Amino acid sequence: MPYLNETHDPALKSWVESANIADNGFPVQNLPFSVFRHAGSSEPYRPCVAIGDQVLDLAALSDAQPWEGPAGEALRACRTDTLNGLMALGQKHWSALRLALSRALRTGETAMQPLLEPLLVPMAEAELGVPAHIGDYTDFYISLHHATSVGKQFRPDNPLLPNYKWVPIGYHGRASSIGVNQAFPRPVGQTRPAGDGAEPGFGPCRRLDYELELGIFVGQGNPQGTRVDIADAESHVFGLCILNDWSARDLQAWEYQPLGPFLAKNFASTISPWIVTLEALAPFRTAFERAESDPQPLPYLRMPDAGHGAFDIQLEVLLSTEQSRARDVAPALISSSNFGNAAYWSVAQLIAHHTVNGCNLAAGDLLGTGTLSGPGAGQEGSLLESSQGGKKPFALPWGEERTFLEDQDEVILRAHCSKPGYPTLSLGESRGRVLPALV
Amino acid sequence: MPYLNETHDPALKSWVESANIADNGFPVQNLPFSVFRHAGSSEPYRPCVAIGDQVLDLAALSDAQPWEGPAGEALRACRTDTLNGLMALGQKHWSALRLALSRALRTGETAMQPLLEPLLVPMAEAELGVPAHIGDYTDFYISLHHATSVGKQFRPDNPLLPNYKWVPIGYHGRASSIGVNQAFPRPVGQTRPAGDGAEPGFGPCRRLDYELELGIFVGQGNPQGTRVDIADAESHVFGLCILNDWSARDLQAWEYQPLGPFLAKNFASTISPWIVTLEALAPFRTAFERAESDPQPLPYLRMPDAGHGAFDIQLEVLLSTEQSRARDVAPALISSSNFGNAAYWSVAQLIAHHTVNGCNLAAGDLLGTGTLSGPGAGQEGSLLESSQGGKKPFALPWGEERTFLEDQDEVILRAHCSKPGYPTLSLGESRGRVLPALV
Numbered sequence: 001m002p003y004l005n006e007t008h009d010p011a012l013k014s015w016v017e018s019a020n021i022a023d024n025g026f027p028v029q030n031l032p033f034s035v036f037r038h039a040g041s042s043e044p045y046r047p048c049v050a051i052g053d054q055v056l057d058l059a060a061l062s063d064a065q066p067w068e069g070p071a072g073e074a075l076r077a078c079r080t081d082t083l084n085g086l087m088a089l090g091q092k093h094w095s096a097l098r099l100a101l102s103r104a105l106r107t108g109e110t111a112m113q114p115l116l117e118p119l120l121v122p123m124a125e126a127e128l129g130v131p132a133h134i135g136d137y138t139d140f141y142i143s144l145h146h147a148t149s150v151g152k153q154f155r156p157d158n159p160l161l162p163n164y165k166w167v168p169i170g171y172h173g174r175a176s177s178i179g180v181n182q183a184f185p186r187p188v189g190q191t192r193p194a195g196d197g198a199e200p201g202f203g204p205c206r207r208l209d210y211e212l213e214l215g216i217f218v219g220q221g222n223p224q225g226t227r228v229d230i231a232d233a234e235s236h237v238f239g240l241c242i243l244n245d246w247s248a249r250d251l252q253a254w255e256y257q258p259l260g261p262f263l264a265k266n267f268a269s270t271i272s273p274w275i276v277t278l279e280a281l282a283p284f285r286t287a288f289e290r291a292e293s294d295p296q297p298l299p300y301l302r303m304p305d306a307g308h309g310a311f312d313i314q315l316e317v318l319l320s321t322e323q324s325r326a327r328d329v330a331p332a333l334i335s336s337s338n339f340g341n342a343a344y345w346s347v348a349q350l351i352a353h354h355t356v357n358g359c360n361l362a363a364g365d366l367l368g369t370g371t372l373s374g375p376g377a378g379q380e381g382s383l384l385e386s387s388q389g390g391k392k393p394f395a396l397p398w399g400e401e402r403t404f405l406e407d408q409d410e411v412i413l414r415a416h417c418s419k420p421g422y423p424t425l426s427l428g429e430s431r432g433r434v435l436p437a438l439v
Numbered sequence: 440m441p442y443l444n445e446t447h448d449p450a451l452k453s454w455v456e457s458a459n460i461a462d463n464g465f466p467v468q469n470l471p472f473s474v475f476r477h478a479g480s481s482e483p484y485r486p487c488v489a490i491g492d493q494v495l496d497l498a499a500l501s502d503a504q505p506w507e508g509p510a511g512e513a514l515r516a517c518r519t520d521t522l523n524g525l526m527a528l529g530q531k532h533w534s535a536l537r538l539a540l541s542r543a544l545r546t547g548e549t550a551m552q553p554l555l556e557p558l559l560v561p562m563a564e565a566e567l568g569v570p571a572h573i574g575d576y577t578d579f580y581i582s583l584h585h586a587t588s589v590g591k592q593f594r595p596d597n598p599l600l601p602n603y604k605w606v607p608i609g610y611h612g613r614a615s616s617i618g619v620n621q622a623f624p625r626p627v628g629q630t631r632p633a634g635d636g637a638e639p640g641f642g643p644c645r646r647l648d649y650e651l652e653l654g655i656f657v658g659q660g661n662p663q664g665t666r667v668d669i670a671d672a673e674s675h676v677f678g679l680c681i682l683n684d685w686s687a688r689d690l691q692a693w694e695y696q697p698l699g700p701f702l703a704k705n706f707a708s709t710i711s712p713w714i715v716t717l718e719a720l721a722p723f724r725t726a727f728e729r730a731e732s733d734p735q736p737l738p739y740l741r742m743p744d745a746g747h748g749a750f751d752i753q754l755e756v757l758l759s760t761e762q763s764r765a766r767d768v769a770p771a772l773i774s775s776s777n778f779g780n781a782a783y784w785s786v787a788q789l790i791a792h793h794t795v796n797g798c799n800l801a802a803g804d805l806l807g808t809g810t811l812s813g814p815g816a817g818q819e820g821s822l823l824e825s826s827q828g829g830k831k832p833f834a835l836p837w838g839e840e841r842t843f844l845e846d847q848d849e850v851i852l853r854a855h856c857s858k859p860g861y862p863t864l865s866l867g868e869s870r871g872r873v874l875p876a877l878v
Contacts, residue, residue: 135574135614135615136613136614136615138701139698141698151697154697155697161696161697162632163629163639163693163694163696166629166638166639167629167639167693167694169694169697169698169701170698170701171610171611171698171699171700171701172610172611172612172613172701172705173611174575174611174798175574175575175614176574176575176663176798176799176800176801176804177663177798177799179663184663184664184797185664185797187796187797188666188795188796188797189795189796190602190605190606190737193601199605199734199737200602200605200606200737202737202738202739224615224616224618224623224706224707225623225624225706225874225877226877227627227877248796251796254602254606255602255606255608256697256698256699257600257602258590258593258594258600258608258695258699259578259580259608259609259610259695259699259700260610260695260697260698260699260700261610261698261699262577262608262609262610262611263792263793263795263796263798266611266796266798267663267664267796267797267798268663268797295638298629298638298639298641299641300641353702354702356627356628356702357626357627357628357687357690357702357705357706358623358624358626358627358706358707358877359613359615359616359702359705359706360615360616361615362615365615435664438664438665438666438797
C-alpha cells in the first residue's frame with residue numbers, strides 16, 4: 001500500500017487550534033502546498049503550507065534554517081516564488097519536509113512553536129496564487145461516463161470511439177491562461193453555419209460550460225527520450241489540485257475536427273491554489289477496478305498495485321448567480337461525483353502513457369484528468385451533460401433555470417476526502433466567474 | 440507596405456567580410472537573432488546576432504553600453520540567456536536595435552568596429568540554442584494542399600472538412616520537447632488493431648515522418664481577456680524560424696480521435712536556432728491571395744494589407760542516411776516549397792484568430808504554420824504526401840528507397856529569401872536525426 005507513516009496518525013492534533021476543528025479541511029494530516037502573498041500587496045508570491053485557517057510562510061521559515069538533510073534542502077527550495085524547485089527535488093525530499101512540518105506543527109511540540117507562530121498568516125489575509133510555473137498542460141479524458149454521454153451528443157451514431165478503452169486519450173492545452181480565482185469575459189468566436197453555403201455564426205459563446213476535473217502536478221520530470229515505467233509513475237507526481245476546464249461548446253463543435261479543441265478551451269482554466277500531496281492522500285487510496293468485460297490494458301499500462309491504484313476523493317460543483325448573490329442565497333450544489341468511480345484510467349497510467357514515446361515531463365507540468373462525471377444522475381461533470389446538450393434546463397433553488405452559464409455566474413468546484421475515524425482533508429476550491437463578452 | 444528603411448538598402452556591405460560573399464545568407468540586411476555559447480562549454484547561452492560566418496555576442500556588447508534610448512534598452516534586455524526580454528519590448532525596440540546594429544556593422548563604420556570585433560565568435564565555434572523560453576506552442580494547419588492530401592488518407596470520403604476555409608485550424612502542442620539539432624529515439628506506442636476484437640499493435644513507430652513548417656515567434660503578448668486586432672497583429676510577431684514537426688503517422692491514426700494528435704507529435708520538434716525578424720523580411724513581402732471561389736473571411740480575419748500579407752520564403756527538405764554519410768554523398772533534396780503559395784491563412788490571421796476569444800499570448804510563444812506543402816509534385820511537406828501514404832517509395836540518388844524515415848536518417852530543413860538585386864537572406868536550418876527506438 002502507498003506508504004502510511006506517523007504523519008497519517010488520525011490522533012494527531014496541532015497547536016494551531018483551528019486545524020483541530022472537525023471538517024475544517026486543513027488538519028495537520030493534510031499539509032497542502034501553495035504560494036501566497038499578503039492580500040492587496042504586489043509582493044512576490046511565497047511558498048506556503050495550510051494549517052487550519054492559517055498559512056505558514058515557508059520562504060520565511062527557510063531563513064531560520066531549522067532543519068538539516070532532505071527536509072532542510074526541501075525548505076531551501078522554497079526561497080522563490082513558485083513550488084517548482086521543491087517539486088523537482090523528488091519524493092524523498094517532499095516526504096522529509098512533510099514529516100518535519102508535521103512534527104513542528106503537532107500538539108506537544110514545544111521547541112518549534114515559538115519559531116513558527118510569527119510565520120503564520122491568516123488565510124483571510126492571504127492571496128493565494130498559481131502554485132507553480134506550469135511549463136506544459138495536458139488534458140486527459142478519463143471518465144468513461146463523460147466520454148460516452150458527450151460522445152452521444154457530438155457523434156450520436158458513434159459515442160465511444162474504438163480507441164477509448166485502449167488509449168488514455170489526451171491532448172495538449174494552453175498553459176498561459178491557467179489561473180486561480182479567475183473572472184474572464186465570455187469568449188467570442190465562430191460557430192457552425194446554419195445551412196449549406198451559409199457563413200458560420202460569429203459572436204459571444206452561447207453554450208459556455210464548466211468541466212469538473214482534478215489536476216495532477218508533476219514533480220520530478222523525465223529526460224527527453226526516456227520513459228517512466230508504470231511501477232515508478234506515481235513517484236513523479238507531486239500532488240493533486242482541482243481544475244475547471246471551462247469549455248465553449250458551440251465554438252468546440254465547429255472547430256474541433258480534425259485536430260481537437262482549441263479556442264473552445266484556451267481562454268481560461270481555473271485551478272484550486274492548494275496542492276494536496278499523494279502522501280497526504282495515502283489513507284484514501286482505494287482499489288482501481290474495471291469491469292470484467294473491459295480489455296486488459298497493454299503491458300506498459302498494467303497497474304502493479306491496482307489494489308490501491310485509485311483515490312476516494314469527493315467532488316462537488318456549486319453555482320451562484322447574480323440573482324442568488326443579490327438575494328444572499330447560498331450557492332446551489334448542482335452536481336457531485338467521486339474521482340474513484342469516475343476514472344477509467346489511473347494517475348499512474350496517465351504518466352506512463354504520456355512518456356511511453358519519450359516525451360519529457362518537467363516539474364510543475366499540469367495534467368488534467370478530464371471531466372470526472374460519475375455513472376448516475378446528479379453526477380454530471382458538465383452542463384452539457386446536466387442539461388442534455390442544452391435541451392433540458394434545470395432549476396436552481398432560488399427560482400432561476402440554467403442550461404449553460406450566464407454572465408456573472410460563478411462556478412465553485414470543491415473536493416475533499418473523508419471517512420470515519422480520519423480528519424477530513426480538503427483540496428480547497430476552484431472559483432471562477434463569467435463576465436460579459438467584450439464587444 | 441511593411442516598412443522599408445535604410446537597413447534594407449541592398450548596396451550595404453559589412454566590414455565583416457564573410458557577410459558580403461554572395462548567398463552566404465547572413466548579410467548585414469539579415470541580422471537574425473539567436474542564443475549561443477562556446478561549443479563544448481556548459482556556460483549559459485547568450486543572445487547573439489548573425490553576421491556572415493560570425494555571431495556577435497550581444498550580452499557582451501551590452502556591457503559596453505554603446506547606445507542610449509530604445510536601442511540601448513533593447514541591448515540591455517539581452518543580458519540573459521534567452522531572447523524573451525528583447526521580444527517583450529516590442530517593435531520600436533527591435534527596430535531601433537536592428538538599425539543600431541546595421542550602422543555598427545556596415546562598411547564605412549569606423550567608430551564601432553574596434554568595440555565589436557573582439558565580440559565576434561566564429562559560427563564554427565558557437566553552439567546555438569533554443570532562442571527563447573517557449574511558454575506555449577501552438578501548431579496550425581494553414582496549407583490547403585497539405586490538409587487536402589492528408590485528409591484524403593485519413594478520411595477518403597471527406598478530405599477537406601467544412602470548417603477549413605473559415606477557421607484557421609490549430610491545436611496546442613508540447614513546448615518541453617522543442618529543441619535545436621535534435622537526435623531522438625524513434626517513438627514507441629500503440630497502433631490500430633488489425634481486426635475487430637484484436638488488441639492494438641504496440642512497438643516502435645513504423646511510419647515516422649517529418650513536417651516542413653515555419654515557426655512564428657511571438658514578441659509582445661496580450662493580456663488575458665483581450666484580443667489582438669488583425670490590423671495590429673503583425674506588430675506582435677518578433678520573427679520567423681524553421682520548424683520540423685516530427686510525426687508518428689501510425690500512432691496518430693489510432694490516437695487522434697476525438698481530441699487531436701498527442702503522442703504522435705510530442706516526442707520532439709526541431710526548430711532552426713535563428714529567428715529572422717519581420718522587419719528583415721520586408722523586401723520579401725508578397726500579395727496574400729485567394730481563389731475567387733474561396734469564401735471571404737469573417738471580418739475579424741480580413742487582411743487590411745493583403746497586398747503585402749504574405750512572405751516569399753523558399754523552403755527545402757534534404758535527407759541524409761547512414762549509407763549516404765558513410766559514402767560521403769551530399770544530402771538529397773527531396774522536396775521544395777514556398778511559404779507564399781503554400782499558405783491559405785496569413786501570419787496576421789493566425790494571431791487574430793488565436794486571441795479572438797481572449798486567449799493570452801506571451802513573448803517567446805511559438806506558433807507553427809503547419810506543413811507547408813505546395814500545390815505541385817515535388818512540393819510535398821511530408822513523407823506521408825511524397826510516398827502517398829507509404830504506398831509509393833521514392834528513390835534516393837545513392838540507390839536507397841524511402842517511404843517513411845529509417846533509423847539514423849537525418850532531415851535538414853532549410854529556408855531562404857532571394858530575388859534579383861537583393862542579398863539572399865537565410866533562416867538557417869533545422870537539423871534532426873532519428874535514433875533507434877528504446878527497447
